[in-house]
Amino acid sequence: METNQSKHKIRICLGSSCYTRGNAENLKIIQSFVEENNLNVNLDFRGHLCHEDCNRGPVLSIDEVLYEEVQPFQVEKLLQEKLI
Numbered sequence: 001m002e003t004n005q006s007k008h009k010i011r012i013c014l015g016s017s018c019y020t021r022g023n024a025e026n027l028k029i030i031q032s033f034v035e036e037n038n039l040n041v042n043l044d045f046r047g048h049l050c051h052e053d054c055n056r057g058p059v060l061s062i063d064e065v066l067y068e069e070v071q072p073f074q075v076e077k078l079l080q081e082k083l084i
């Protein structure tokens with residue numbers, strides 16, 4: 001049985017621009033959310049290096065949809081909508 005197909009995918013930019021402008025905090029929020037909601041099994045969560053979207057950062061993607069200028073106060077709502 002293939003279970004990977006149903007996995008949600010989160011990618012967060014850990015390049016220095018995104019990281020210092022919000023993704024350091026966003027990363028912590030995502031990690032806490034995943035832990036609190038026991039989402040680890042069904043989640044493929046990885047960081048990546050800068051891919052030159054810095055001027056629209058901090059960037060992250062959920063299930064291949066790119067979100068730009070993501071501020072920490074927006075992250076939990078986004079996760080609730082996409083993962084729960």
Ligand code: FES
Pocket residue numbers: 013014015016017018019049050051052053054057058059
């Ligand atoms: S640091 Fe995130 S796109 Fe450049």
